Amino acid sequence: MMAPVLLIDVLREPARIRGLGPAQWDLLVRQARHANLLGRLHAILARADLLDAVLPAALVHLRSAAVLAERQHQSVRFETAKLRDTLAGLGTPLLLLKGAAYVAAGLPASLGRVFADVDILVPRARLSEAESALLLTGWIGAVHDAYDQRYYREWMHELPAMRHMERGTALDVHHTILPPTARLHPDPALLFEAAVALPDLPGVAVLAPTDMVLHSATHLFFDGEVDNLLRDLSDLDLLLRHFGAAPAFWLALVARARRLELTTPLRLALRHCRRVFATPIPAETFAAVAAERAVPLLDFVYARALRPPHASAADRFSRLAARLLYLRGHWQRMPPLQLARHLMHKALFPPRPQHVPLPRAADPGDAR
Amino acid sequence: MKVGELSARELGQALRGPGLRVATGPFQCRFGSDIAAVGPELARLYAEHELVAADDSFIDFHVRVASSGGLRRWIRPQALFSVDAVTPFSPLPRSQALAMLEWGLNWCVTAYCHHQLVLHAACVARAGRAMILPAPPGSGKSTLTAALVHRGWRLLSDELTLVDYDAAHLNGTTRPVNLKNDSIGVIARFAPEAVLSRPMHDTSKGTVALMAPPPASVRAAAEPAVPAWIVLPRWRAGASARLTPLEPGAAFMQLAENAMNYHLLGATGFEALGRLVDRCEAWQFEYGELDEAIAALDAFAPLGPKGAA
Amino acid sequence: MGPAVLSPSGPWSLAPPPAGRLSKDVPDGRLLFDADSGTTRLLSPLGVFIVELLERQRGACSTAEIVRAVHLEEPESSNHECLSAVETALAELVDARLIAARRPS
Numbered sequence: 001m002m003a004p005v006l007l008i009d010v011l012r013e014p015a016r017i018r019g020l021g022p023a024q025w026d027l028l029v030r031q032a033r034h035a036n037l038l039g040r041l042h043a044i045l046a047r048a049d050l051l052d053a054v055l056p057a058a059l060v061h062l063r064s065a066a067v068l069a070e071r072q073h074q075s076v077r078f079e080t081a082k083l084r085d086t087l088a089g090l091g092t093p094l095l096l097l098k099g100a101a102y103v104a105a106g107l108p109a110s111l112g113r114v115f116a117d118v119d120i121l122v123p124r125a126r127l128s129e130a131e132s133a134l135l136l137t138g139w140i141g142a143v144h145d146a147y148d149q150r151y152y153r154e155w156m157h158e159l160p161a162m163r164h165m166e167r168g169t170a171l172d173v174h175h176t177i178l179p180p181t182a183r184l185h186p187d188p189a190l191l192f193e194a195a196v197a198l199p200d201l202p203g204v205a206v207l208a209p210t211d212m213v214l215h216s217a218t219h220l221f222f223d224g225e226v227d228n229l230l231r232d233l234s235d236l237d238l239l240l241r242h243f244g245a246a247p248a249f250w251l252a253l254v255a256r257a258r259r260l261e262l263t264t265p266l267r268l269a270l271r272h273c274r275r276v277f278a279t280p281i282p283a284e285t286f287a288a289v290a291a292e293r294a295v296p297l298l299d300f301v302y303a304r305a306l307r308p309p310h311a312s313a314a315d316r317f318s319r320l321a322a323r324l325l326y327l328r329g330h331w332q333r334m335p336p337l338q339l340a341r342h343l344m345h346k347a348l349f350p351p352r353p354q355h356v357p358l359p360r361a362a363d364p365g366d367a368r
Numbered sequence: 369m370k371v372g373e374l375s376a377r378e379l380g381q382a383l384r385g386p387g388l389r390v391a392t393g394p395f396q397c398r399f400g401s402d403i404a405a406v407g408p409e410l411a412r413l414y415a416e417h418e419l420v421a422a423d424d425s426f427i428d429f430h431v432r433v434a435s436s437g438g439l440r441r442w443i444r445p446q447a448l449f450s451v452d453a454v455t456p457f458s459p460l461p462r463s464q465a466l467a468m469l470e471w472g473l474n475w476c477v478t479a480y481c482h483h484q485l486v487l488h489a490a491c492v493a494r495a496g497r498a499m500i501l502p503a504p505p506g507s508g509k510s511t512l513t514a515a516l517v518h519r520g521w522r523l524l525s526d527e528l529t530l531v532d533y534d535a536a537h538l539n540g541t542t543r544p545v546n547l548k549n550d551s552i553g554v555i556a557r558f559a560p561e562a563v564l565s566r567p568m569h570d571t572s573k574g575t576v577a578l579m580a581p582p583p584a585s586v587r588a589a590a591e592p593a594v595p596a597w598i599v600l601p602r603w604r605a606g607a608s609a610r611l612t613p614l615e616p617g618a619a620f621m622q623l624a625e626n627a628m629n630y631h632l633l634g635a636t637g638f639e640a641l642g643r644l645v646d647r648c649e650a651w652q653f654e655y656g657e658l659d660e661a662i663a664a665l666d667a668f669a670p671l672g673p674k675g676a677a
Numbered sequence: 678m679g680p681a682v683l684s685p686s687g688p689w690s691l692a693p694p695p696a697g698r699l700s701k702d703v704p705d706g707r708l709l710f711d712a713d714s715g716t717t718r719l720l721s722p723l724g725v726f727i728v729e730l731l732e733r734q735r736g737a738c739s740t741a742e743i744v745r746a747v748h749l750e751e752p753e754s755s756n757h758e759c760l761s762a763v764e765t766a767l768a769e770l771v772d773a774r775l776i777a778a779r780r781p782s
Contacts (some may be wrong), residue, residue: 030430030452057396060483067482071632078713235376311453346536615705617719624717631715635699638710638717642701 005313007031012046012278025058030327035230035308039069039112069112073103079118079169080104082289084203086137095121095195095204101206117170124175138165179217186260209243210256217269218262222332224323227309236269237277250285267291276306372415373463389420393541393589396420400432403465409565411542413578416586427588427606429476444451451476461669464568465577478526478628482528485640486628491524491540492516494669497596498538502626507605511551514579518559523585544578553579558658563570597668598650607656609664619650688737690776718773723766737779
């Protein structure tokens, strides 16, 4: 058993902050920041009416993260409206995924959430049309390498990432939730069929609750970036707690997972949500997907990966686990031959290093 | 206990080991470094700053400038800045390690302090009233600031001024002033008592030296200051000191352009900045000679706050 | 992103304000913040005058009518100066999406 993680303990039981000393607050802030959960921590403490129990020096950092998250939420709402107008010609509602969906639908999973881009789902048959409409309204492809272009178009489940020329926002246009080359093939048509229109946002839709959970689980366990895994799990926990309040949800979730052939990600999701966040899950549901079944290698990997990516939460196997996860991710997305070719290409042509853009005041001139 | 009261050995050990914990304005920083030259320089620049107790303290910024970790060590040795394992900059020549720490701490403030409006501006104060000096690079702001704080003004900040949303209070970080090229010599002559670091050459800004905040400024760091004046300085060789009133709308737009997080704060930023220009007199200031400049700005001090008799 | 091509005679009317617009009147004009796009601008005093004129009129005004109103306020300026200043201000207002030229019915 690995050592407990302060951030996770507090997220599970916010009232624990009452017993924290300054050095622990220091650690909590740093773990949360590295996990991209600092804004969420603020939101959860605010929701639990605990902000006046926060160490004043720490509150500064929490509030700062909350400001950032709020700004991103505003930006996403603005982009949603723009995208809806841009893609109105497709004749289908704008289907939002992940963070953008949580914000648009006002779900608890949007609490303090920060994100790098807007994700939308478009029918594969309308992809070129969508791409053209986007290019006309100032969106440009961010991927230039011909190999990468092909990688995306042929093998992945999305267009190459786009960026808005003036506003700088990033957009991912998906046509299914997993790459066509992956082992699992959830049918996007089923997702569209069940999509839910948002009453206060005409023309905008999100996935049905079961589908939202399954997509989140699939993304986390088959597609997720290492640094955001704990945040993605926190999203899942919040989604399950919110939708799970309706008793009919759990049966529907299991049935839907079978229909979409996503029982495996659901099993992993339930197993790890309960383990990490003590998410209340009915025993029958847990049993129905055999979530109690131990899978030694995956358990080993996720015991480490579902933690803040911070030295204080790591053990001596954490780096190995991260590497295994990376390989697993590619394995899941790509048949072995293509994987070998892809990894070789990446080795021969490594992506150019990216550094965090510098604010003006601290600009040492990027002397390289 | 102050940084200056530590022995060289204690300070070196702290930097290499558990970290040197220092209070800088509203923030507590923990400095770490494996570069021998950094210790003695920090000792001089932060001599007057209070140390933070080692056990059970909250540290805002865990910063480190190190030469380890796969960087060049013998041929054109490098150093890398990190804050809690985040590395926002590329490695730079090791000789610039001290400057990197300061640039890095500024980066921390701009990245992690959106609970306030962060202006790219110097700030000095007298009798509890603050003068904000926003200026793009090359305007002579740092030289003017360095001179002012050796003639009776208190240093709040050289680079980043933090303003509460209600614009009723502001903070500086009371950290060293960044001087470049000719201004190093100018200040050395203008204020022989000024404590200057060894100059660092060939940085992206030319030759850079850091000037310690005067002891009185450090001791007064906790005293509040109310925003009173916004002054946009512009140095021009041979110019006579001249103050021209700046209208509030124009001052607002200037500050918005010189604010690090104005856009992040959205409506909150608009309102905060509006309150700030309401409270302050705004001026454009051209000058060519330091003594004359200071005399012109000193004249503000006896004036009443905006709107008062 | 320069000013839009102006229909020389208008008629001009106020565009419906976006939800998140904030404003602050200052001696040198009016500060405007558009929460949606995050842009901030300083409207000139003449721009403010035109906006207030359109608010009072509650209908549309042609460029000529606006120039006449401005000329009344600035009798020392020539017609040409007024026209030039008004055109600049109108371009500013169009760019800020405060006014729009209505199609003749």
